[in-house]
Amino acid sequence: MFLVVSQVALAQNTINSVRVWPSPDNTRVVFDLDDKPDFSYFMLKNPSRLVIDLKDTDKLKTLPSIPKEHQIVSKLRYSKPKDAKSVRFVFELAGAAKPVVFALLPTGPYKHRLVVDLHDKSYQSTPAATNSTPAKKRAINQERDIVIAIDAGHGGEDPGSIGPSGTYEKDITLQIAKRLERMIDAERGMISRMVRRGDYFVNLNTRTSRAREKKADFFVSIHADAFTSPQPSGASVWVLSLRRANSEIGKWLEDKEKHSELLGGAAGVLKDTASEKYLAQALLDMSMDHSMKTGFSVAEEVMNELKKVAKMHKKRPQAASFAVLKSPDIPSILVETGFISNPREERLLKSANYQERLAEAIFKSLKSYYLQNPPDDSLFAKLKAQYPTKHKVRPGESLSMLANRYGTSVNKLKTVNNLKSNTLFIGQELDIPQS
Template sequence: MVRKILWVMSLCIWAQIVFAAQNNIDGLRIWPSTDSTRVVFDMSGAPEFSYFTLKNPHRLVIDLPRTSDKAKLKTADKTGSLVKRVRYSTPKNKQSARIVIELNRAATPSIFAMAPTHPYGHRLVVDLKDSAPVTAKPQQNTVVMDESHSQRDRDIIVAIDAGHGGHDPGSVGPAGTYEKHITLSIAKKLEAMVNAEPGMRAIMTRSGDYYISPNQRPEIARQKKADLLISIHADAFSQPQPKGGSVWVLSMRRADTELGRWLEKSERHSELLGGAAEVINDKSSERYLTETILGLSMDHSMATSHDLGNKVVEELKQVTSLHKKRPQAASFAVLTAPDIPSILVEVGFISNPQEEKNLNWAKHRERLANAMFSATKRYFKQVPPDGTLWASMRSSNRTHKVKSGESLSLLAQRYNVKVSSLKAANNLNSDVVRIGQVLSIPST
């Protein structure tokens, strides 16, 4: 009897060890970016781990005790230039798994476990900081030549920022739609529209599914000498009812903070001030003048952002419902370039089932992109940046204030121009003009 009891107890203990401690690898995802790569293992339970690195060739070895190595380590994602492949190796014992990440060059690993957060379960996250980051190739036709080498005035540069990306999916809709995919799709449509417009050129902060920090995004726009930054996002809430688009600009509180931060970095003054830096040195006695110029620059950028934001709201309401009927102010890091007008456009609530469905419709995404493009075009037609082709065209144009009894066809005859040219120069969608309206008369 005693022997039988001991046998049963042993069996129970053995079963408890086997079933309670066994973990499984449910999936593998890899997200490369410009300076690092994130490898994520989806786990059935909280992972235990240890790791070490090897050279010749470079490898990262991860040991997972009490974990099965039966799952296939396959990924549909592009591994990038740093990670060569991910495979199993001989484990310490039969109850463990050993994973080897083969690398094309040295990398600094950072490994940590993450608890379940919707839509993911337990995860083991491996961040690999690249020892030789791959510099992104400059986009063709995006570098603006100086006047001595250019055959015409420069393009208006519009920086388009697709929110989130890579290991940061953004908000996730009820049907599993990732915000990062929606924003990139709209951004690419907007890019195509801008590039098709003579005198305008688009640059993207990201053109694929990889992560860029919010603070780095306005830096990319500054490096490309952008005249405007448009950041595209999709809203979300804990309840499914909220819906509609909105436009956001930088709040004054964040602006003051950012201004102070920029001023502390005295070595950046020359970049921010452009030609003015030649007559302003970074001396304590001249700090006030520097602060004044930067303050004026930010005031101008914020005023421009509000003006453009209102135009985007006007265009968006023709495409989708609005959550906010006027631009809102908030402290988003992506809006903090002191010398570039910047807006953030929330194209809808991805947490709303109907809006998630709309955002998955390519035609709706195209309409959203067109709304942003139309507003941008309207704004720059009115106030084109100095030195641009549009500014040159506007300066050579004459103006006419419409009087009673005048029409487009009559004005076209008077100034010897085509009706279509008049409409294009004034961004008119019909032949109707109103008394008192000031029209730009293009050169013949």
């Protein structure tokens, strides 16, 4: 009899924690359990509620409170269970919501999980829904701003890589992304659109679709590198490869991206046949070729700026088959700001000053590229037509004279044109840096 009772007791599953991850259009609630959950659920109306039953599961002593400003879930509470061995949760909802409930096997830092995604049916994604001032709203086909989509890697349920002292990659990437956002929005003729603004997970296909909704001209994804050993160091810039990654680090990162989808809860990018069909069709078009060429050109610009700030892991842009780079109509790059698995670089990446310098390097590169290659309907195109970017040296002209004429400096003129001295030759063609 004692043996039978003990086995029954051991059969009870245990809830270790309940975590709530709110985002603008959905809320994720995660139950961390010792064993695989045996669950069922149903919806109730008037008022709107989601009810979840967990079989052979113990109660958690306390449930997390829901912030007052929460848009989807107003309260999480217990209700009378089916039987003495079960537990029943009730999600009181603020409005109409679509539930997606699924179990996840142990992966990374997590044991078994039951994931509840509640999607707000009333939510409408609007490109203009940012913190930007009214003056930065995008005009249609008339001196418009160049739109840069900024993707802070990982988030919410997916912490990304974890540094030796416990630093989460998802926190570093969001901090750098917000610094880059501030710089872009302060620049006349440019505007940013953040893929995520807080600590929540956005699956990989959704990241590029959000950029498309916001009419992005360019997509930059920010990450912090990692490897199985602490020795590797340095920043790197990645572009899309339609084949396998061209380095061991690249293969590791491709695996990490797939792992992120599992941490986030849906490995959708691996099984989304519709996306693969969309990509296959787009490959027949010239748009992918254009996007990849643009992405590589920007990647080279970013590397030239980053090497002034950080040690570089590689001298050239690297290629890998990352899902966030596969959008055929939006040029994109992925910037690995350093190895968070390296103790020295982890300390640097946590530094506000270093984050600012990294963000500035990315910003300068994007601005420089689009000053030279502006979309026809952009303000940058108008500025380029008004101010020349080339100058042919005439008799009597000097670097100081030209710097004064074009509102730049002698040092910038020398740097842009790779000049070793102040000597100019008649007929020599100079690139004029745009201010």
